[in-house]
Amino acid sequence: MIHLYPYTDLYDISPLLQLKIAKYRLVFTTALPVKARGLSALLRSRLGYILKGRFCPFQDYGAVHCSRCSSSPCCFYPVLFDPTNQHMETANIGQGKPQKTPPRPFTIDILGASLNSVLEPGNHYAVELTLLGARAVSFQRPMLESITHALASIQTSRLQVVFDPGGIENPLTPLLWQGLVPENAEDNLELVLTDEFGIANSDMAKTLLSWIRAMPALVLDRDASDVAMMTIELRTPFQLERDKRNLTFTGFMQSVVSRLRDLKRNYHPDNGMGSFSKEFYAAGDRVQVFTDIETARHTWYSYRQKRNVDIGGMQGSLIFKGDLEPFIPLIAAGFLIGVGKKVAYGLGRFGMQQYDLWPPQ
Numbered sequence: 099m100i101h102l103y104p105y106t107d108l109y110d111i112s113p114l115l116q117l118k119i120a121k122y123r124l125v126f127t128t129a130l131p132v133k134a135r136g137l138s139a140l141l142r143s144r145l146g147y148i149l150k151g152r153f154c155p156f157q158d159y160g161a162v163h164c165s166r167c168s169s170s171p172c173c174f175y176p177v178l179f180d181p182t183n184q185h186m187e188t189a190n191i192g193q194g195k196p197q198k199t200p201p202r203p204f205t206i207d208i209l210g211a212s213l214n215s216v217l218e219p220g221n222h223y224a225v226e227l228t229l230l231g232a233r234a235v236s237f238q239r240p241m242l243e244s245i246t247h248a249l250a251s252i253q254t255s256r257l258q259v260v261f262d263p264g265g266i267e268n269p270l271t272p273l274l275w276q277g278l279v280p281e282n283a284e285d286n287l288e289l290v291l292t293d294e295f296g297i298a299n300s301d302m303a304k305t306l307l308s309w310i311r312a313m314p315a316l317v318l319d320r321d322a323s324d325v326a327m328m329t330i331e332l333r334t335p336f337q338l339e340r341d342k343r344n345l346t347f348t349g350f351m352q353s354v355v356s357r358l359r360d361l362k363r364n365y366h367p368d369n370g371m372g373s374f375s376k377e378f379y380a381a382g383d384r385v386q387v388f389t390d391i392e393t394a395r396h397t398w399y400s401y402r403q404k405r406n407v408d409i410g411g412m413q414g415s416l417i418f419k420g421d422l423e424p425f426i427p428l429i430a431a432g433f434l435i436g437v438g439k440k441v442a443y444g445l446g447r448f449g450m451q452q453y454d455l456w457p458p459q
Contacts, residue, residue, distance in 0.1 A: 108378040108424050111431075113370025114358040115310065119435065120235045120302035121278040122242060123209065123224040123291075126249055129269040131218050133258035134211035138334070138444025139398040139409050140256055141225065142206050144248035150175045152244060178203065178237055186364055200364040201357075202442035203234035204241070205435070212333045213394060213413055216260055222273070225249065230435065231365025235303040242297075246272045280304050280312030287312035306358075310430045316450075318422060326422045328429075334447040335394050335411030337439040345389055347418055348382035351425060354432040361435065378424075385420035398443070409443050 147160075153175040156162050164170045164180060177185045181200050208217075209224040217223055227245055229235045249272050254262060257269065277297040280287045289312045292300070318326040338345070338353050359371050391414030397406040436446040 107375065108381060109372065109374045111355075111358070111372045111427065112307070113368070114355075114362050114372045115305060115307035115431070116368070116370070117230070117306050117358070117362050117366045118232045118235065118303040119306060119309065120229045120238065120304065122227045122229075122238070122297065122302075123276040123278060124227065124242075124246060124249065125222055125224050125273045125276065127219070127222060127271050127273065128217045129219055129266050129271070130254065130257075130262060131216050131260035132269065133260065134208050134215040134217055135213050135258065136396065136398060136409065137208050137211070137217075137257070138206045139407075140252060141245070141248055142443055143398075143400065144252055145206070145245050146179045148244045148247050148251075149179050149240070152240060153178075174237065174240075178234065178241065181364075197360070197364065201230075201360050203230045203365060204228060205230070205441045206245075206444055207334075207436075207447050208444065212331075213335070224276075226278075228435070229303075230361050232303050233365065238297070238302060242275055246275075277302055280308045289313065306431060306434065309434055310427055313430050316426055316430075321419070325419055328418045328422055329450060330416045330418070330429075331449045332391065332413050332415065332447075333449050335396070335409065335413050335445050336437065336448075337408075337411040337445055338437070339439070345387060345391070345412070345416070346383070347385035347387050347420070347425075348379055350387075350416075350437075351382050351428055353437050354428050357435060357437055357441075358431060381421060381424060385418055385422065385425075388417040388419065390414045391416070407440075407443070409440060409445060411438070411445060 150159050153173055154162060155169060155173075164173070164176050165182075167173070170176055171184050176182065179202070181203065183198050183200065186200060205228045207226045207228070209226045211217070211223070225245065227241065229238060229241065234241075249270050250268060252268065252270055254266055254269055259269075275294045275297060277292040278289060279292055279300070279302060281290050287308060316328075318328055321327055338349065339356070355372075355374070362371065363369060391412045394410045394413045396408075396410040398409045399405075400407050433448065433450075435441070437448070438446040440446070
């Protein structure tokens with residue numbers, strides 16, 4: 099269990115942790131060896147096409163531009179997949195200024211896969227879908243049905259297949275849905291997997307506060323001088339606004355806070371943004387960062403936008419060294435929601451020690 103409030107002199111993130119999220123896992127197999135790189139972006143693209151076909155009132159929905167459509171403010175497709183400020187609920191905006199292009203209310207991650215992973219036939223893998231905000235969770239049924247359809251309909255020609263003997267048009271097969279939820283167990287919270295019946299018959303939306311409290315306490319490594327150390331593996335490329343050339347721990351923390359605030363101001367009905375003291379940033383500046391990273395270059399062609407989308411970024415590993423205990427709740431939050439830009443494309447995912455848990459069952 100992670101202790102959340104031992105460092106109130108540095109910051110108060112309790113308002114940010116009132117955001118509700120839900121996590122689901124679609125277990126699947128593949129009939130061909132497929133590279134994991136770009137699979138989240140491909141799945142996101144198919145999901146958007148299927149959602150638009152499901153909700154758009156026009157028969158030629160593929161040619162309809164939502165920005166020019168008079169039905170757009172009340173259409174569920176842009177609400178779920180391509181929101182603008184006109185799709186935000188009034189209660190969620192409160193006194194804050196709505197963003198012109200809010201973050202997507204979902205993320206897609208190929209669970210445990212790294213940039214160079216190959217998904218092999220005979221093994222089970224999982225797509226992890228995270229819905230952000232209570233409104234997105236209220237649409238879990240169409241989202242789960244649509245992403246199942248999206249995965250099953252991906253054609254071999256769109257995948258990076260290592261070896262293709264021919265004759266298999268749709269190699270990815272969905273098997274079942276699981277829900278990941280924080281639940282009470284002997285006066286403590288822990289993360290448990292539930293089946294499709296549990297998803298359909300329970301409230302999957304839980305606060306980030308509950309999620310972080312349910313995560314296992316992180317046992318930090320120590321060097322010879324008893325200074326705490328933590329290694330983070332950037333499983334998917336990172337695109338950070340800050341410190342592009344010289345990544346710092348404070349910059350990493352600021353990216354987590356910015357992501358939390360963006361989600362909170364758009365997908366929760368109050369504007370509590372938390373507070374951070376000057377000492378918070380000074381403490382962050384005292385943490386050393388050792389990097390073993392490179393820039394991965396990868397693009398994805400968006401048929402909707404009619405252009406290439408950059409889904410590359412920093413990849414490799416980071417070692418943080420210093421007084422890390424105060425920052426563990428924020429690092430845990432970043433683990434749950436993703437960090438940086440284009441998280442909906444599968445970017446911004448990292449793993450570390452006990453947090454790489456919950457394999458498909």
